[in-house]
Amino acid sequence: MAYSDKVLDHYENPRNVGVLDKNDPNVGTGMVGAPACGDVMRLQIKVSADGVVEDAKFKTYGCGSAIASSSLVTEMMKGKTLEEVGQIRNKHIADELALPPVKIHCSVLAEDAIAAAIADIKAKRGETDKEAAVAS
Amino acid sequence: MSSLNIPIYMDYSATTPVDERVAAKMAECLTNQGHFGNPASRSHPFGWNADELVEQARDNVANLLGANSKEIVWTSGATESDNLAIKGAARFNIKKGKHIVTLKTEHKAVLDTCRQLEREGFEVTYLDPLENGLLDLEVFKAALREDTTVVSIMHVNNEIGVIQDIAAIGKITRERGIIFHVDAAQSPGKVVIDVNEMNVDLMSLCAHKVYGPKGIGALYVRRKPRVRLEAQIHGGGHERGMRSGTLPTHQCVGMGESFRIAQEEMASENERMRVLRDRLWNGFSDMEEIYLNGDLEQRIPGNLNVSFNFVEGESLIMSMKDIAVSSGSACTSASLEPSYVLRAIGRNDELAHSSIRFTIGRFTTEEEVDFTIKQTRQAVEKLRDLSPLWDMHNEGIDMDSVEWAAH
Numbered sequence A: 001m002a003y004s005d006k007v008l009d010h011y012e013n014p015r016n017v018g019v020l021d022k023n024d025p026n027v028g029t030g031m032v033g034a035p036a037c038g039d040v041m042r043l044q045i046k047v048s049a050d051g052v053v054e055d056a057k058f059k060t061y062g063c064g065s066a067i068a069s070s071s072l073v074t075e076m077m078k079g080k081t082l083e084e085v086g087q088i089r090n091k092h093i094a095d096e097l098a099l100p101p102v103k104i105h106c107s108v109l110a111e112d113a114i115a116a117a118i119a120d121i122k123a124k125r126g127e128t129d130k131e132a133a134v135a136s
Numbered sequence B: 001m002s003s004l005n006i007p008i009y010m011d012y013s014a015t016t017p018v019d020e021r022v023a024a025k026m027a028e029c030l031t032n033q034g035h036f037g038n039p040a041s042r043s044h045p046f047g048w049n050a051d052e053l054v055e056q057a058r059d060n061v062a063n064l065l066g067a068n069s070k071e072i073v074w075t076s077g078a079t080e081s082d083n084l085a086i087k088g089a090a091r092f093n094i095k096k097g098k099h100i101v102t103l104k105t106e107h108k109a110v111l112d113t114c115r116q117l118e119r120e121g122f123e124v125t126y127l128d129p130l131e132n133g134l135l136d137l138e139v140f141k142a143a144l145r146e147d148t149t150v151v152s153i154m155h156v157n158n159e160i161g162v163i164q165d166i167a168a169i170g171k172i173t174r175e176r177g178i179i180f181h182v183d184a185a186q187s188p189g190k191v192v193i194d195v196n197e198m199n200v201d202l203m204s205l206c207a208h209k210v211y212g213p214k215g216i217g218a219l220y221v222r223r224k225p226r227v228r229l230e231a232q233i234h235g236g237g238h239e240r241g242m243r244s245g246t247l248p249t250h251q252c253v254g255m256g257e258s259f260r261i262a263q264e265e266m267a268s269e270n271e272r273m274r275v276l277r278d279r280l281w282n283g284f285s286d287m288e289e290i291y292l293n294g295d296l297e298q299r300i301p302g303n304l305n306v307s308f309n310f311v312e313g314e315s316l317i318m319s320m321k322d323i324a325v326s327s328g329s330a331c332t333s334a335s336l337e338p339s340y341v342l343r344a345i346g347r348n349d350e351l352a353h354s355s356i357r358f359t360i361g362r363f364t365t366e367e368e369v370d371f372t373i374k375q376t377r378q379a380v381e382k383l384r385d386l387s388p389l390w391d392m393h394n395e396g397i398d399m400d401s402v403e404w405a406a407h
């Protein structure tokens, strides 16, 4: 399979690989996917008191497109408010990376990871969230 | 020091390059100066010459099998041979019974043929192999019935390289008068074949795994006791009516020459490959969480199939960008299913997704093996640093205890 230049770039030089302390009250963690399906994404965001994403980290087990999707998402989220971050859709990711149809599910997984990370931080802060978490 | 040719080819079980000696012989059968005649032309030397070359090639193929050349039917490849063998034998013997026995780790050319026969009203038993990939003979015996007419068990598995005990299976099928088909596409030049000692009735072969051209294969069809088939391709009655169509002289000659060389050089080549394969395996052996798929002893020397746990195969291949290998992982929305062969030998989905098949061959060098070890290790290390599963493993978390949100 041929990969787009953007996928290759994120794959070769993944941005924001790493781990934030999941017990930190300001850190939201979202982990989605399953090893049996061939992809697992862990996305973490550090959110300021006024709801701005100050830092984002990821680790991903999966194909090149899954890794690139999560790397891209960490870049997209930094500096945005939780509300803005919550509006990132898989289509934005897929378009930006020029994912072929068979890889769209990687961008869907990244969107799920964002939702799960947001739900986690909201839960930690006692804010209820109607869009419940996928898994954390 | 020889220089490395990048990318390095480590996918000899997918196909092989045509040996120069084979290509030279093939080239003599094409042009106006060459033996271009139709082997079926009986009325002039163009036809006679071509026919002679095709028959020499048939002898070479038969010799490798310990067969008579009258028992060799040319086809377009192993896929066609599998189709002709299984459909041909099952349909011809339909009055005797409609039960077929095969193995879950067979090539799709066998499995999909069986599926088609199921749609036509045949009944197929798909046997589970043992964890090492081999067929348990007791399980096999228990699956045979009064109405079993055809058994199809492969010789060498294309993914994990394990070698089934064909002679032991053949003894059982012969005693019971069941037709025994063997897909031996991966065998020539790697393991000794003797269709008589093994009691094989039908055997599928192709040239392109043996340094011959793509698009040509053969089916061995036993004459004593005679095995009869229903033809699948009808026409001018070539190949004793079993497979019509003008014979492609250059292709037949290419297959014949590649089989001649394979037989001649098998012993020395196997020894050389075993050394290279062991070197490759040793290069990984101190890594954590790696698993060899398939039996190490009952296995062709050119195959190494390894799961690098906590790393996904497709991204691993992407990282091993100077090495041509294949993976048991398929991460597409059409199929999130990992290799059915690895699943059939009981590997869990994670390990199946993490597998890489290295297959080495005639032109593999020690330098290539060393380079492959180095780049593979770097790739695995990089991806494990990226892998949340690797983190969890190091924290001592049991993956099976986690509730994953399967998607």
Ligand SMILES: Cc1ncc(COP(=O)(O)O)c(C=O)c1O
Pocket (backbone or CB within 6 Å): B014, B076, B077, B078, B079, B080, B107, B109, B154, B156, B157, B158, B183, B184, B185, B186, B205, B206, B207, B208, B217
């Ligand atoms: C075991 C086995 N059977 C059948 C085939 C199909 O052979 P062909 O490509 O000649 O149709 C292959 C190779 O792809 C194979 O490895």
